[in-house]
Amino acid sequence: MKKPSRRFDSSGDAVHLGFQIAPMIDVVFVIMLFFMVMAGSVKVEKELNSQLPGNAETSGATDFVDEQIINIAENGEVQLNEEPMDTAASRDLPQLTATLTRLKKTGDEAKTPTLVTVVSEPNAKYSRTVDVLDSLAVAGVTNVTFTVSDEEP
């Protein structure tokens, strides 16, 4: 049996003005929709880690590892061991990422740590350094040091 609608029931003098659940649900739905849309576009602050050199213990035996050097030029060009990688306009650096992934895999198989030093020119954009660090993060290289080539006085 269909119940009569209470919302539009205005007949009679005794109108019950109690707590209305339907408008509350409407409002909650709208607020939830707002936060759901906002959740998709939320910017999350993340981090890329690096370690400064110079804290090595000298009392024990020291393993010599192959150091890979990545140079970043002022125009955005990236070189790995003096070999040009990708174009200056490429943000995701696929060639560098692939090469670093291969180096990391080889290092893991040989049980030697992969050590990478990122050397940027002083006037190169910092965002380019972050592009390279992001590429290192994709390759899974954790021993990363960042430095700037001879700074101008």
Next chain:
Amino acid sequence: MAGGGGGEGEPEFQIAPMIDVLLVLLIFFMSITTAQVLKVDKNVKLPLAPNAIKKDTQRSEVIINVRWDEAAKKANYIVDEKVFLETGELTKAVTAAKFAGETRVTKSANPTFRAVIRGDRDATAMYISRAMNAAAEAGISDISFSAVNKE
């Protein structure tokens, strides 16, 4: 009746459990959208790094903001809301923050004090390097660079 529940008549739509579920969903979406708002310095436009790792919030750290002044083509350093133009003063501030931070007990597995560099994407590498030098002079070797996951 097709369902075969044994009771009389059709089951009514229950409003109370629906409100419970709605409110839980609302709280969930509110919490994930507002969690990141507090510590962000609006004047620093962080670079983009979609593959960076999640920020470890448990560690004791000093945050060095590197704000880029496009007109003057130079950067300012901000630590604990104080602006530093010279790296000498910055080193003193970072050293003081390190002493204060090391006395606090951290819950994380790796309690080493670290410096987080929040550099502007337009800044040059030279200014970021100077911030790193300040951290090195303060005796901090663990450096993290902040980035955002999307534009």
